[in-house]
């Protein structure tokens with residue numbers, strides 16, 4: 001459904017060129033939960049930004065259901081960002097002065113005209129509350145981010161990403177700022193969302209433990225995808241450990 005074709009990206013600053021993607025190809029399949037791993041600086045976040053139209057490639061194309069999305073005019077691109085993609089970041093990017101509920105409603109405030117928001121406000125509010133409840137935060141609707149734990153902030157951010165019923169969730173190191181337990185819970189939730197809401201998920205991570213929850217793992221190096229391996233089984237049931 002989402003295809004990166006010969007993607008190229010070079011950052012330029014003060015006459016210094018940093019080539020990040022050289023000729024990157026990737027196909028994300030409908031409904032899958034895909035992990036992207038790779039060394040720091042290998043271009044994982046850059047790729048995620050290009051897939052989600054947050055940045056433009058220097059060469060190559062990004063296709064969604066066969067249609068190019070890397071060169072859309074700004075209104076169409078804004079709409080795609082708001083309605084088709086949901087974004088999850090390592091540091092949550094919640095607005096500190098808003099409650100959890102208002103943070104989740106943010107995409108609706110941004111996307112609707114005043115009239116559209118007014119007409120749909122009850123439905124949207126209901127959806128936001130339902131999502132926060134699903135994230136185990138039904139008792140935190142009126143809390144502000146500083147009153148939430150890291151895991152709770154990330155779960156709020158996931159609810160926000162789901163508000164507009166996106167088809168694709170793009171998660172950039174969603175567990176990078178969390179301890180193992182909270183991180184595990186986040187990946188578990190993402191897996192549940194992937195199955196129940198039929199959302200395709202692309203997750204960038206350094207955490208090789210959590211990739212076992214995902215359907216497929218690709219590795220970036222040298223500006224390309226170099227490897228595709230099935231996730232390793234986890235826990236005490238790993239055959240090698242079980243044999244000991």
Ligand SMILES: Nc1ncnc2c1ncn2[C@@H]1O[C@H](COP(=O)(O)OP(=O)(O)OP(=O)(O)O)[C@@H](O)[C@H]1O
Nearest residue numbers: 011012013018020039040041042043044045046047
């Ligand atoms: N806006 C920018 N301007 C200049 N260079 C950049 C910019 N963004 C990223 N880079 C450089 O591009 C390279 C790839 O960065 P990117 O963040 O995509 O890698 P990454 O694999 O996600 O790294 P990490 O795992 O550390 O987050 C790095 O060398 C980085 O310094």
